[in-house]
Amino acid sequence: MSGKNLSRRLLALIWVSFLLFYPFTDLSADDTPWQNLETKHTIIDYQSLKDLKTFNKKVVYYSARQSLKSLFSPSGSNSLTDRLKKKVDALYERVQEILDMRERMNKVIINISHDEKQLNATFYKLFKKKCSVRAYYIYEYNTIYINADDLNEGILAHEMAHAIIDHYFAVRPPEATAEILARYVDKHLLD
Numbered sequence: 001m002s003g004k005n006l007s008r009r010l011l012a013l014i015w016v017s018f019l020l021f022y023p024f025t026d027l028s029a030d031d032t033p034w035q036n037l038e039t040k041h042t043i044i045d046y047q048s049l050k051d052l053k054t055f056n057k058k059v060v061y062y063s064a065r066q067s068l069k070s071l072f073s074p075s076g077s078n079s080l081t082d083r084l085k086k087k088v089d090a091l092y093e094r095v096q097e098i099l100d101m102r103e104r105m106n107k108v109i110i111n112i113s114h115d116e117k118q119l120n121a122t123f124y125k126l127f128k129k130k131c132s133v134r135a136y137y138i139y140e141y142n143t144i145y146i147n148a149d150d151l152n153e154g155i156l157a158h159e160m161a162h163a164i165i166d167h168y169f170a171v172r173p174p175e176a177t178a179e180i181l182a183r184y185v186d187k188h189l190l191d
């Protein structure tokens with residue numbers, strides 16, 4: 001057998017094993033870099049514009065302060081990111097208003113997963129246990145974790161409430177108390 005043939009066979013072998021084993025590698029490991037969009041009250045972390053668009057579509061909230069003029073403004077200031085920033089801040093301020101907790105605090109991070117699988121994987125990485133919720137807030141990272149696939153303004157407002165409640169008092173209130181308050185917020189969002 002010539003050396004040329006041998007290296008060809010070797011190459012074929014490598015190729016076949018690549019084809020065989022590639023499907024078993026962890027395709028869920030997502031190395032896409034994170035980008036962020038900073039608003040007055042939050043920092044939105046996302047991996048793709050598609051996720052950001054889905055997030056914008058699922059969170060439906062119009063504040064009374066957003067006039068018709070600003071909604072239909074033909075100017076360039078009406079881009080997706082501008083509209084999204086206004087909406088997220090308006091929602092945050094509505095949550096502060098319902099809770100009557102208007103203290104200035106560090107910007108809360110909103111981490112957007114594209115699907116349930118990614119949300120659950122992040123949860124598992126943090127807690128080494130299975131995730132059983134649709135969204136969560138972690139005080140230690142001041143971060144809200146949500147899934148763009150399964151989201152609405154109530155879910156986001158609820159997690160924002162957790163962030164605000166946990167930072168408002170000198171001592172964090174008991175979990176059950178915080179949960180009652182956060183549920184009150186998502187129920188009265190549109191009152």
Ligand SMILES: [Zn+2]
Pocket residue numbers: 158162179182183
């Ligand atoms: Zn809750």
